[in-house]
Structures are given as C-alpha cells and as structure tokens.
Amino acid sequence: MTRDTPNDPLKSLKFGADGLIPAIAQNAASGEVLMVAWMNAEALARTIETGEAHYWSRSRKKLWHKGEESGNVQKIKEIRTDCDKDVLLLKVEQIGGAACHTGFRSCFSWVLRKDEWAEDGVKVFEPEEKYGRK
C-alpha cells in the first residue's frame, strides 16, 4: 500500500499554478458523471470537514458551497485521486437529483451526433421555476 506523509494527504496533491485542481463529481450509486468544477485547498478542506462538496467558482472568484442556492448539495461518499494526483474524483449523493443549473441531472447532457451537439439528458427541474425569472 502506498502511503503519503501522515496527516497531510492534501500536500501530495498537485494544484495548478492558479492553486486549483479539477474535481469530477460522479453519482456514487449510478456511476453517472454529473459535473466538473475546480477546487482550491480551502474548498477541499471544507469538503472533507463538512461532507458536502465545496468548489472554487472561477467566474465569481469565491468559495462555492454547491447547492447553497438551489438546495441541491452533494453529499460526499468517497474522494479519490489519480496516478498523477492532479485530478479529484468525488463520489456523491446528489440531493434534489439534478447537478446542473440548467435543470438536467448531469451537466454532460449534450452528445455529439454527426455535426452537432444534441441535447440528450434527463430534465429534473425547469430553471425558471427553481431560480425565478430574471
């Protein structure tokens, strides 16, 4: 069994020059890939501490507790990393059923068919109803 420095597994991770590491969220039960977001060290520490996924929002430049607005939090079942230790894989229970702000169960709801990206996903909610019309 491979062991890292005791008590500090986060130090062996390779965060990018911007201090971020990509994290894939996968439905722990079905295996469906739900989304990819970014974490800094603080987001990962909070994720471990609270058992709910926290990311770093690159657009809003702030810590983002996934589901803080929609209620669709992600309960952490397992945290994995790869051979290069530069990507994280979170196995989660997706509360509310939908990971995507568009209302789809997964953010990966577009499939390449010949010469176009065709919408192909399971709609769990209508964004207008959930977040209100703006």
Next chain:
Amino acid sequence: MTRDTPNDPLKSLKFGADGLIPAIAQNAASGEVLMVAWMNAEALARTIETGEAHYWSRSRKKLWHKGEESGNVQKIKEIRTDCDKDVLLLKVEQIGGAACHTGFRSCFSWVLRKDEWAEDGVKVFEPEEKYGRK
C-alpha cells in the same frame, strides 16, 4: 433541441488559453471513470476521425494516440460535453482492460482514508512486465 452551427460543433467548444480542453474517459459499459487527459483541436478531430482517443500530452508536448505503446487503445462509443462546453466526456471501450500506465484498470485508484491516500484499484498488469524494466 439545442443546435449549434451546422457542420462545426467543435467551434462551440471552449478550449482554454493554452488551446486545451480536459477530457474524461469513462468505461461505457461499467461507468467507471478511467482517466482525465487533455485535448487540443487536432486531438479531438483525430479522435472523431479514427474512433480512438487521441490526447495532447502536456509533458511530452505532442499528440498522443492513447495506447500507441501499450496497445491499450480506447474505442470511442460516445462523445459528450457539459453545459459550459468546456469539458469533454468520452464513453469508451478500454482495450486491454487497463487505462492507467501503473497497470490499474482506472487511474483513480487512490482513495482518501482518514489521513492518507490509500491504494484501492484493480491491477490488470504489472508495468515492469508490460513496458520492460528501465
């Protein structure tokens, strides 16, 4: 159904400033996440054209036909993208059973257990036997 510019779905993807987009390879049959690598436009075009995953190797700075050395190519079953169109998800058949150069079925063979990354994966081959001792 959402439609992009006909005949040019690749143009709607958001490649990073470095010309790269992350691509997750997932076992199409089992749902296991196998690896994450990067693609430039050429790698994606070759992937579509040949039906086998091609990536951009950031360490070797060259186009990388996955499995070119090991024989463990990835046959493309489906190519998906997310709501931001800045990540790709490839559903693949992993020839040889192992995606990882370490011999594990998946690169994500380390799991966070208390204060360490514990090895936790299915070993398909021994790297020393496959690539030869160096």
